[in-house]
Amino acid sequence: MRGLKHARVYLLLLAVFAAQSPARADMVEIRFSPSLVGAADYRAGKPGYPAVLLLHGFLQTRNAPPTNRLADALSDAGYPVLVPTLSLGVSRRNKSLSCEAVHKHTLQDDLREIGLWVDWLAGRGHRRIAMTGHSSGGKDVLAYLAATPNVLVERAILIGITPLEVEAGQYRKAQAEKPAASEPVPPLRRFTMGYCKNNYAATVPAYLSYADWTGDLIVNRLGRVRVPVDIVLGTKDQVISPAWQAQLAKSRVPISWIENAGHFFDGEYEFELSDRVAEILKKKPH
């Protein structure tokens, strides 16, 4: 009966949203280099609302759930929303990059692109920016904020944040084989990274740039970030291990649990996620 009730609510909300015309998303681009162009969807919001920069998860695009739906929801709520797709070395990338593709990109490349997008928002006149990232995207937001404090950023919401799973042996070996920076084309290796099991084709530096962000590092960085950080997790998130949950709990970062939601907040939980994020965004930053 509960499921049926939720289904009715979901259908009602669908009707409401269908009746309302969501804010039109404009694709915007930034040329990161002569041969690399990044793309993002930008939804103009209502005045007075902080702009929200939403980052997708590991190897995904801005069109992947729950980022795309959350963007729509926040836009509908009046928030200006910028949802970039990290290029991962692919100009105007519009599809998720497979594990076996050439992963030459590094976390630093991603943080640079994030910074450029934050700058883009600032350039659009947004003086209040809230950064939100899903899964690995949350880690990227955290890494950005930890590395590049920006006074315009007033809040960070990390949804389903989790370190990318790496194989310890590979990681240690990669660390040991760290190539010299002068090596022009380091060889590609196959690593375990997140859901890429031994098929993540990357150079060692590229691999290490992500693999270095272990759970401990994330928790460490959570404690060092100067803006308010909120974490939203689903109680049924299979990616979030109990050990990681325990680690997060120690970070004293507020965790907002969404009952029964999974890692991607499918179905009715996307609305709960939107509501929860919206609630967090309404809180005044201290």
Place this chain on the structure above:
Amino acid sequence: MPFLHFSFSPLSVKTYGIVFIVLGTLFFAFTSWLMLNKIHATQVDVERNSQRAASAEIAQALVQLTNELEQVANALGEWDETRQQLSDSSYYGYWRDNRALHGGMAPDYVNAVELYNRHGQPLGAVAPGMPGLALPLQRVKVTKQGGRDFIYLSHPIQDLDVTGQDSGYAVLKVDFQSALQGVQHFRYADPASIVLSLHEGETILSDMAGHILFNVVPNEEISALLKFLIRYQYQIALIVLFLSWAFYAALSTLLAKPLLRLSQHIDTLRDGHDGLMLEPLGGALAVKELEKVRNSLNDYQHQLESMHSSLDQKNTELWSMAHRDSLTGVFNRRCFDEDWGMLLSVADGHRVSVSVMLFDCDHFKPINDTYGHHAGDHVLKSIAQILQDTLRSGDRLYRLGGDEFATMFLEADVQHVEDVAKRCVEAVDQYDFSVLGIKEPIRISIGLAHAEGVNAESLVMLQKQADVAMYYAKRPGRGKIALYVEDMAHDGNALLSNQVTNAVFEAIASGACLEMHYQPVVNLGSSKIEYYEALARIRREQELIMPGAIFPVVEGRRLEAEMDFAIMEKVLANLRDGMIPVGTGLSINISGPAVVHPRIKEKLLEFEPFLKDYKLVLEITETALITQLEKASANLNQLRAKGFKVALDDFGSGYSSLGYLANMPVDIVKFDISLIRSLEQDGERQGSIVEGLAMMIKKAGYSMVAEGLETEQTLEKVRHLGFSHGQGYRLGRPAPFAVLPPS
């Protein structure tokens, strides 16, 4: 009405079966040929259609391949990783080999992928066999390399930054055959056979369809159907072969063999090798109709056997009737003649020893006349029984006629035959005939003839020789048995015996040799011839056979009536010829059998027209009258009424008494010659008796005729005794009318 009007030689059931099997096999072969021919034609049609379908299929596959390659090329051009390579080809080799070819982007039939920059330069080392990219771009070209056909598809990758400008090019190398098989599942064309008609290294830029060579996939359904039908035909052929064999075996077993058995059985029945005692055809037959025939045949055989048995019995009876004497039961004359004929045929060319024995009862006629035929028959039956008992069991006794019997012996010596004859004579002598009321002794005479080691021609004379011997046996003092010897052949009387018999038969049959002599009967008062007694003679060549020789034969053969009829016919002829003087008369002797003969009145009435001119006297012996007095009296009285006179002939020679005379329908009493001769002896008692007897008969009113008047003394004596008529040599000898003196 016959079923077939044309010449037709019937065939055996087996032949018909073989013909049927051959025709069936030909029909089966013809239908099989038709069916296979039809299937072959269908197969050709299907192959033609398959050819067309395959062409269309390949054309469609080419279109589909082209489209799919375009799509693959488009997808490749729009792929993020392709653009990544165009902007940074550091790991081009990895990308090409691992991502472009085997990353799921390109179908399996794509052999190689290469990227070129906008200037047509490859992003990395070109895979072996990949040609360089030449600009301006030729989208498609097909080349034969290493015996295989490859499609090279060059695709421009649009520059997203500069509209209308290409940022690079992708070239796909596609194995033509694999690609075709990859885009389409071929039904009609054999994908392995699809090749392009190119020489090694030859390249074409278009019109792939025009260069395609291919084979059509054999239509498995039709091929399978053809194989199935051929196998089916073989199976059917085997079944037909088996059924033919079974049919032939069944035909042979169920029809031909039973029919042959039936036929052989019928042939056996027809040929009669086993007689009609052939075992019925056993063993039930499988075919109902044949079983019916078998049962019918057995029934028919059973009926035939019954009929044959009945016929055998009838034949036996008939043979017995034909070959047995009805009175005595011994074999008859016919059987004797047949046996004799068979003996002659058997003896032909061989030397055999044969004896013929003839038996004859002495004085049988008087006995028969005295005691009647009934007693005479019993005498004959008794004699036959005695002889049969005396002879060996295998010896056949024949009754040749009257009181004459015969038997014959083969390979028996004379002494044995004579011994048998003696035993027979003695056996008859010892038999007591008084049980038959016969007081007189009855004896037999036996004539023997024997031929030792002679041929068949000699045997012919044996019967005659035995007959001659019989003549001797009957002579007084011969001991009743006589064996023929050569000397007897010169005895004319003996030889005559058989000649008389033949003459008698001829006289009765034709009357030609019968000659009538007439002896005058004289009225003793007027001394004139009142009438003549007709006396029969038989002329044989120059000899004249007298009654003494004729009538023993006639009586022995029981031919009295026939002989009397022949004589009457002769007398009638003489009367009609006017040979007999008018005013006289004739006396005719009528025997006992003739006087009671059914035709006697009819015959005698033929004399009626002559009664007005002639005195006609019928002379009948007293024995004939006594034995059948009633019947004879009836006939004679009717004749007397017509005007005939009846004379009692030979009165006094038999055993009759005077008591009979009064009852006899007679007008004249004719005294026997023995009585008349007794008158010649004076003082004899018999003469006195005759005299008294004559006086008594005359007194009774009878006319009396004296026979044997040979002397004047006797003539005077009988005239004195009152005899009205006399007859004898004194008054006239018997003679033909031509030599008779005038009356």
